[in-house]
Amino acid sequence: MSRITAIGFDADDTLWHNERFYKLTEARFAELLREHADPDHLAERLLDAERRNLGRYGFGIKGFVLSMIETAMDVTDDRVPASVLRQIIEAGQDMLAHPVELLHHARDAIAALHEDFRLILITKGDLLDQERKLAQSGLGDWFDQVEIVSDKTAAVYARIFQPHGGAGAGLMAGNSLKSDVLPMIAAGGHGVHVPHGQVWALEHAEPPENEPRFHEMPHLGGLPALVDRLR
Structure with a gap:
C-alpha cells in the first residue's frame, strides 16, 4: 500500500x-x-x-x-x-x-496532522450552511482543501485524492460507514470509522469484514497514532 x-x-x-x-x-x-x-x-x-x-x-x-x-x-x-x-x-x-460545537479531540487531531499531511475537508450538505459551520468552527485554516459535494462515492474520492498521489495514498475519517468509509475503501484508500452516538437512518451500513484498509476508533484522538503506524 x-x-x-x-x-x-x-x-x-x-x-x-x-x-x-x-x-x-x-x-x-x-x-x-x-x-x-x-x-x-x-x-x-x-x-x-x-x-x-x-x-x-x-x-x-x-x-x-x-x-x-x-x-x-x-x-x-x-x-x-x-x-x-x-x-x-x-x-x-x-x-x-445554531452555533457550532466541536467534538472532543477534533481540534487536537487536526493540529497534530496538518504539518505532515495534506488535510482535506470532505462534506455533503448545503453549500452556505457548510461554509458557515466551517468558518465558525475555527478549523478552516488547518485545511489545505475543502470539498462540499452532493454525494460521497468512490469516484468522488478518487477525484479528490488524485492530485495527492491517488486514493491509495489517502485516508478518510468519518462517522458514516456508508458515506465516509466504504466508498473510500472502494476507491483504494483507507477508511477510518469514528462512530457517533446518533446516526441518520439513511446512512446505516455494515462494516466490511476482513478488510485491511478498514479501521475503527472511538474518537479522533487516536487518529495521529494510527496514521503513524501506517506510514
Missing part, C-alpha cells in the same frame, strides 16, 4: 455536532403535528419523504425542512395550518443559526 500523503475528514458528527439538532427539530415537528399523527408513524413518513427527496434537494437542512413541510401536508390531507408551516420553517432557520 502507498504511503499516506493526504487525510480527509468528514465534517458533521465527525468534527462537530449535527445529528442531535435534527433529532431535536424532529421532536419539535412531532409536537406540532401531535393532533394529526402518532410520533412513530410521523417519523416513518418523514423518513420516507427524505429518502424520496434526496435526489431533488440533496443533503442538508433545507431539504429536511422541505421534507417536513411535505410530510405535514400529507398527514393532514393538505389541511395543515399556515401557522404550523411557519413554525416548521422557523425550526429550520433555528438549525441554520
Whole structure:
C-alpha cells in the first residue's frame, strides 16, 4: 500500500455536532403535528419523504425542512395550518443559526496532522450552511482543501485524492460507514470509522469484514497514532 500523503475528514458528527439538532427539530415537528399523527408513524413518513427527496434537494437542512413541510401536508390531507408551516420553517432557520460545537479531540487531531499531511475537508450538505459551520468552527485554516459535494462515492474520492498521489495514498475519517468509509475503501484508500452516538437512518451500513484498509476508533484522538503506524 502507498504511503499516506493526504487525510480527509468528514465534517458533521465527525468534527462537530449535527445529528442531535435534527433529532431535536424532529421532536419539535412531532409536537406540532401531535393532533394529526402518532410520533412513530410521523417519523416513518418523514423518513420516507427524505429518502424520496434526496435526489431533488440533496443533503442538508433545507431539504429536511422541505421534507417536513411535505410530510405535514400529507398527514393532514393538505389541511395543515399556515401557522404550523411557519413554525416548521422557523425550526429550520433555528438549525441554520445554531452555533457550532466541536467534538472532543477534533481540534487536537487536526493540529497534530496538518504539518505532515495534506488535510482535506470532505462534506455533503448545503453549500452556505457548510461554509458557515466551517468558518465558525475555527478549523478552516488547518485545511489545505475543502470539498462540499452532493454525494460521497468512490469516484468522488478518487477525484479528490488524485492530485495527492491517488486514493491509495489517502485516508478518510468519518462517522458514516456508508458515506465516509466504504466508498473510500472502494476507491483504494483507507477508511477510518469514528462512530457517533446518533446516526441518520439513511446512512446505516455494515462494516466490511476482513478488510485491511478498514479501521475503527472511538474518537479522533487516536487518529495521529494510527496514521503513524501506517506510514
